[in-house]
Amino acid sequence: MSKQYDVAVIGAGAAGMMCAAVAGQRGKSVVLLDHATRLAEKIRISGGGRCNFTNINAGPQNFLSENPHFCKSALSRYTPQDFLGLIRKHHIAWHEKHRGQLFCDDSSEQIIQLLRAECIAGDVSWRMPCKIASLRKEGERFVIATDGGDVVARNVVVATGGLSIPKIGATDLGYRIAKQFDLQIVEPRPGLVPLTFDGPSWQPFTPLAGISLEVDVSTGTGKGKGAKRGYFREDLLFTHRGLSGPAILQISSYWTPGTPIMLDLLPEMDVAEELIAAKTTHKKQLGNILAQWMPSRLADGLLVANGFAPDARLPDMADAKLRKLGDAINRWAIVPTGTEGYKKAEVTLGGVDTRELSQQSMMANKVPGLYFIGETVDVTGWLGGYNFQWAWASGYAAGSNVE
Incomplete structure (x- = not known):
């Protein structure tokens, strides 16, 4: 018994x-x-x-x-x-x-x-x-x-x-x-998991594995059935397959497949306004200016991804183009293709x-x-x-x- x-x-x-x-x-x-x-x-x-x-x-x-x-x-x-x-x-x-x-x-x-x-x-x-x-x-x-x-x-x-x-x-x-x-x-x-990206739009970022910086990340609108609004300020890490780090792990639990996440890579500044203001005092290349605020490899990747020549000079840039670049840095909306799954969750x-x-x-x-x-x-x-x-x-x- x-x-x-x-x-x-x-x-x-x-x-x-x-x-x-x-x-x-x-x-x-x-x-x-x-x-x-x-x-x-x-x-x-x-x-x-x-x-x-x-x-x-x-x-x-x-x-x-x-x-x-x-x-x-x-x-x-x-x-x-x-x-x-x-x-x-x-x-x-x-x-x-x-x-x-x-x-x-x-x-x-x-x-x-x-x-x-x-x-x-x-x-x-x-x-x-x-x-x-x-x-x-x-x-x-x-x-x-x-x-x-x-x-x-x-x-x-x-x-x-x-x-x-x-x-x-x-x-x-x-x-x-x-x-x-x-x-x-x-x-x-899977929750608290790295997000993956692929396709041509991600190619400029694949060489950036290992780069880390503090960002604001958000997702969702809080509207509609099941919509969850998430926001965090944490470190982001570029990986060989996409994005990780505490910021991404946190937001992954709020992310719905097929929808974008929003990144602000320089949350303490309005990049467009800073660049426009610097036009009158700087003759430098655009990449050198950005490299003062973020890792230089990331600055180069962002320029390529947004159609700027690597040697583009700040004084030659129209304000409208600088605002577009500012949006790409302060309001970068990207759609993950998936996650690393349970093995990394x-x-x-x-x-x-x-x-x-x-x-x-x-x-x-x-x-x-x-x-x-x-x-x-x-x-x-x-x-x-x-x-x-x-x-x-x-x-x-x-x-x-x-x-």
């Missing part, structure tokens, strides 16, 4: 371990299952190996969802300060980078060990590696068929993450479980529709005892520690409420 647990948590990542620890420390019997051989690989590689474990400014405004109010409850009940309490309890040194991003001074391994220690304090049982063949509900209990035998539990928490970074074991198991129990899914797609947008879940407990409204947390759910944070905060908050919500 299989031992019956109060709670089986599928997925030993950030959300799963948080949930297991909280439930276990409430006195629930908890078993944690994961198919990986190495614990919490996504935590390990995050933040360049130092884990951007939260953002001190995290709030509902930093998250995307088809149901944007859903995340408010969990985020208000488990805040960045709450997780900092755990960090201090475990004597982990940390520092703040720009825009409220908090990182370990040493290694992301410290966050994994923190979560492991909290699970041990809750007397959590581990099944790892453990491949799951099926999940079924029998009356008031669930039976999870695994390669190590059946696991029986009164409650199941699905914390299997999304589809991003398949090389470390991402799967669609969470979505399959949701569909099995007739729960709606918001179509998953930091998160997965979409997931289990939050309208199927209780915002208080994360339990499926029509399947008592079945919970979904973390990245499996249609709640996606910005770049910069927000997705970890959702993992902690949603894990805490489920762990605090599961019976």
Whole structure:
């Protein structure tokens, strides 16, 4: 006869371990299952190996969802300060980078060990590696068929993450479980991902790989069904296939295929007005003027892309042409042809529709005892520690409420 647990948590990542620890420390019997051989690989590689474990400014405004109010409850009940309490309890040194991003001074391994220690304090049982063949509900209990035998539990928490970074074991198991129990899914797609470009109009920019600069980036109008208006000031990076860097990763979550993104490459100045004003005092080539404000290779690429001769002189330029160039720099509208996909995406947008879940407990409204947390759910944070905060908050919500 299989031992019956109060709670089986599928997925030993950030959300799963948080949930297991909280439930276990409430006195629930908890078993944690994961198919990986190495614990919490996504935590390990995050933040360049130092884990951007939260953002001190995290709030509902930093998250995307088809149901944007859903995340408010969990985020208000488990805040960045709450997780900092755990960090201090475990004597982990940390520092703040720009825009409220908090990182370990040493290694992301410290966050994994923190979560492991909290699970041990809750007397959590581990099944790892453990491949799951099926999940079924029998009356008031669930039976999870695994390669190590059946696991029986009164409650199941699905914390299997999304589809991003398949090389470390991402799967669609969470979505399959949701569909099995007739729960709606918001179509998953890569989020926080580099954008790709091709075609003749992009050719002048292909030699610019490696160039980086701070830009304003925006997309969407906020009008129409599903339209999401996004705006960020962050660093942009030219790559061999398109654009990346924090600015592009951020805006990718708001971008709709077939629509443009808008870039301001010099957000602190009106380029057209500066050039027109400089005509009377400068005899220089146009490229040399631009190279005072941006990397010279980028200046040359922009001139070629906009039909200017590389040796064009500023005094010879009509004001109308300079305004056209200014628009190309301050209001550059370009349409990505795609993204780098899940292999380069930091998160997965979409997931289990939050309208199927209780915002208080994360339990499926029509399947008592079945919970979904973390990245499996249609709640996606910005770049910069927000997705970890959702993992902690949603894990805490489920762990605090599961019976």
